[in-house]
Amino acid sequence: MESSQEQNKLNSEMLEKLVNNQPPEEVLYEVAELFKVFGDSTRIRILYALFGNELCVGDIAEVLSMSQSSVSHQLRILKDAKLVKFRREGKSIFYALDDDHVYHIMEMGMEHVEE
Amino acid sequence: MESSQEQNKLNSEMLEKLVNNQPPEEVLYEVAELFKVFGDSTRIRILYALFGNELCVGDIAEVLSMSQSSVSHQLRILKDAKLVKFRREGKSIFYALDDDHVYHIMEMGMEHVEE
């Protein structure tokens, strides 16, 4: 892991304090998993298409010029991450953004990029 | 892309409007790239270690029980994404979170997960 002569800048007391202040491993992992879902341009495009709109799968595919299969696969990932919700209406299934967190996280991303 | 008999829920006027309302492809791509950086538990751990602390590479490695090489590689990715900044002090290089966006994005992630 480290060479034996490594000279750290922090003493062991502060190091230990930092180690203990880390959130539980599980939480960090889940946060990473969440952002991983946002980390694909196809899914970002889908999320933006749903920004303020409720759309069925076929329409998303048409708006984004994607195959139905691809959209459906990605919607499943978004669904599992609780980023979108859906309801059935006849043969169609309509998707929408799940809650305000999704809006806010995307807005944050836009802000950081547009600098 | 779609079967010839596909019956969309939206008329072509609304579809076109949606298509035109999408942010530029480049922006969506950059947003995805940004979140991709957050989408790895190793990098999330590093970012959390830097939450309010300025640390040098060796200390990050020690705090997180990671190899120096691995930390350095990930720091480069964080640096390229402008999520961390750094300054040299003697032989050491100290890293810190770059701006408030980073804090806010992570806080959003935590909030969404802790529900």
Place this chain on the structure above:
DNA sequence: TTATCATATGTTCATTCGTTCATATGAATA
């Protein structure tokens, strides 16, 4: 200038991931 310490970089390898194609499910309608 040479040796040393802290950090960075290059390469390889195993794994993950997104897309595509084919097919299955399942609700609505004839």
Place this chain on the structure above:
DNA sequence: TATTCATATGAACGAATGAACATATGATAA
């Protein structure tokens, strides 16, 4: 009930990615 339409699922393939190991860079101190 049989057919059709909308969506979901499974398998396969290629591309991207993170970790590990070895090595390079570059600043400092002897």
